[in-house]
Amino acid sequence: MNNWVLVTGGSRGIGRALVEALAQRWNIVFTWRNDEQASIEVATSCSDSPGWVAGYQCDGSKQEDVDRLAPELLARYGAPYAVIHNAGVTLDGLHMQQNGDTWRQVIETNLNAVFYWNKHLLPAMMSQGEGALLLMSSVSAIKGNIGQTAYGASKAAMVGLGRSLAQELGRFGIRVNCLLPGIIDSDMTRNMPSEALKALRKQVPLRRLGTAQEVAAAATFMIGAESRYMTGQTLVLDGGLTA
Template identity: 50%
Template sequence: MQDEIMQPWVLVTGGSRGIGKGLVLELAKDYRVVFTYKSNAEQARAVEEAVLRMGGEAYAVQCDGSDPEAAKRLATQCLERFGAPHAVINNAGVTRDGLMMSMPLASWRDVISANLDAVFHVTQAFLPAMCGEKRGAVLLMSSVTAVKGNMGQANYAATKAAMAGLARTLALETARFKIRVNAIAPGLIDTDMADGIPEKARQQLEKNIPLRRLGTVGEVAGLARYLLSDAAAYITGQTIVMDGGLSS
């Protein structure tokens, strides 16, 4: 038990697919990783097994962070077993796209709850332990949509823009505890969701990006790994846009 507590670990919410999966695989090179998933246990187990094959450790926990009680249970479970985390990475999120003038209230509330309320509940649940250790980092996965509007994503854009303000404010509140808080705002990333884009539409998307390609999950995960490292010890309160020049 003592060895488990002493080994640095990180939490990644929504770590069973897409960017979240990439974060788990990359961060497992340096840390023990606990990641959450909402419903697909088979997908989560596949990520655990992939990390094990790499020689790392990863543990999947089913948790809906938008439920404050579930977030508290997650924190209690993890803190009792591993101690305070080195980092909390808030990656879980959903989209419910539609024009604002006709957007159902449920679509607005679902996205606010999953993308923003969950960040509050999960981060708040772990912060006291991290402050007690006077070390650590909080990382928020925002989006280029926070700085460059996208039709049909008023709800999503609102949550991702809110993360930039949250990162700045929480960075000020936790600096005295030696905790750093930053956000990453990825642009168009080549995930499994992008696989379903017709080739002609994909080519048009790439044409609109100055670097003429989609970003990779590995590039996003690599930036996250850097921001959690000692090399980034003087970076806090920032939102780093990673979009191939799309928002330039």
């Protein structure tokens, strides 16, 4: 097992589920920003997995962080088989009440970081003649939500970026797709008042929230050989929320 996959933002929630699922098939490098203990717990949970797992501190919204780490990873491990751009923030707030700092932080973390990583990793992946990029977008890219203008804009931009990249990279054997999860069971939803959570479930035709493991299963398919003729696509995983 020589191939490795980069998962940005892999220490919590969907990111952790991605790391744990993908380590059953590949070696995994994941990034974390603030919570070192959480990153240690992720690596420990994967200690018996077929693939090795390594976590690195990196704030992808800061180009200098990516410029430092990306060459180190390439020198140590070679070109990745796949990159899953998962790191993101929401920072919800009504558009007219947002300030420039909040807006820029969302765009830097959710969108610009993708560019920073791609500039380093894509040339190496192009040289090896195969690979996959998966952009973790959101149903907020296609369904408006009050208070999520910055988040929705960044996630919609990922869809457009992915489609254009698929056109550019197909001749190098690199596939580019987007995954759009809906309302996923998380610490945030578990801390909601019971009535609010009940109302949230009613918005979903399947009458339940998705799980991080279901998102990870879809991601595994989208970067794996089973989807080798799939590129430039968006897969919506939302229990019918946007039907």
